[in-house]
Amino acid sequence: MRKMTFIVLGTLAALVFFQNRYRVINFILGRDRIRHYFIHWIMRIPFFRNKFIQQAF
Template identity: 80%
Template structure:
């Protein structure tokens, strides 16, 4: 019974997160330090860096 409850709560939490995913992402990336770290991390990946440079120039 405990396992079923745990799975049900997990599914409901995933559904709520999925419905509000853009609101959550905007809240997280609204923090300056987190946004700076995220951009720094993405610029280290060649695919994203090349796409960004092509759009910027």
């Protein structure tokens, strides 16, 4: 019974997060420090860095 409750609550939490994913991402990346660290982290990954550079120039 406890396992079933955990599965149902987990599924509901995932559904709510999925429906509001862009709002959550905008809220998190709206913070200057977090956005700064996220951009630095993404730019360390060659695939993303190349995509950004190609679009910029």
